Amino acid sequence: METAETAASAAGLTFRDATDADVDVLVALIESAYRGDASRAGWTTEADILQGQRTDPEGVLEVIKSPDSRLLTVERDGRVVACCQLEHRGDHAYFGMFAVSPRLQGAGLGKVIIAEAERTARETWGVKEMHMTVISVREDLIAWYERRGYRRTGRTSPFPYGDERFGIPQRDDLEFELLVKELG
Incomplete structure (x- = not known):
């Protein structure tokens, strides 16, 4: 059976913790994966x-600075191509800030990266579950996570309307839904 580590190696990916020097590159990557016209090149816009x-x-x-958090930075050929946040929250880990370069989306990198993130959280903190929140109207994205073993919980939390650090909503029905996966 192929492990996340061998799949990452086969995909030519290297994983490391982000440093202060990575901040600008990571902000640009995250923005390009989700916002603006550049994000339309991928499917996670x-x-x-x-x-x-x-x-x-x-x-x-x-x-990057939080003692209970890691920002995994994913490189291919020396270029940052993806990232994801892992945060230790007691009996589970939280997965967030997941971004893959729009030009590389749809090629299977996401499933390799999330598998490596799950392995890392399990081995680093001994957690048995991974939690994440996804904007509930993102049915295509939720379906992608469900194919990776995440389940919808029906538990929601409000979108931070009025806090432009998280974006300017274009509709009034946004909320986050908690997805959970047993890591076993």
Whole structure:
């Protein structure tokens, strides 16, 4: 059976923790994957439901500096092509800030990266579950996570309307739904 590590190696990916020096590159990557016209090259765009920024240098630096968090940076041929946040939250880990370069989306990198993130969380913190929140109207994205073993919980939390650090909503029905996966 192929492991996340061998799949990552086969895909030519290397994983490392982000450093302060990565902040600008990571902000640009995250923005390109979710906002604006550049994001339309991939399938994870939120450009039709949110405008403005997805994150900022302060938000990325906060994840890098947090003692209970890691910002995995994924490189191919020395270039940053993806990232994801892992945060230790007691009996589970939280997965967030997941971005793959729009030009590389749809080629299978996402499933390799999320498998490596799950392995890392399990081995680093001994957690048995991974949690994440996804904007509930993102049915295509939720379906992708369901194919990776995540299940919808029906538990929602409000979208931070009025806080432009998370974007400018283009509709009034946004909320986050909790997805959970047993890591076993």
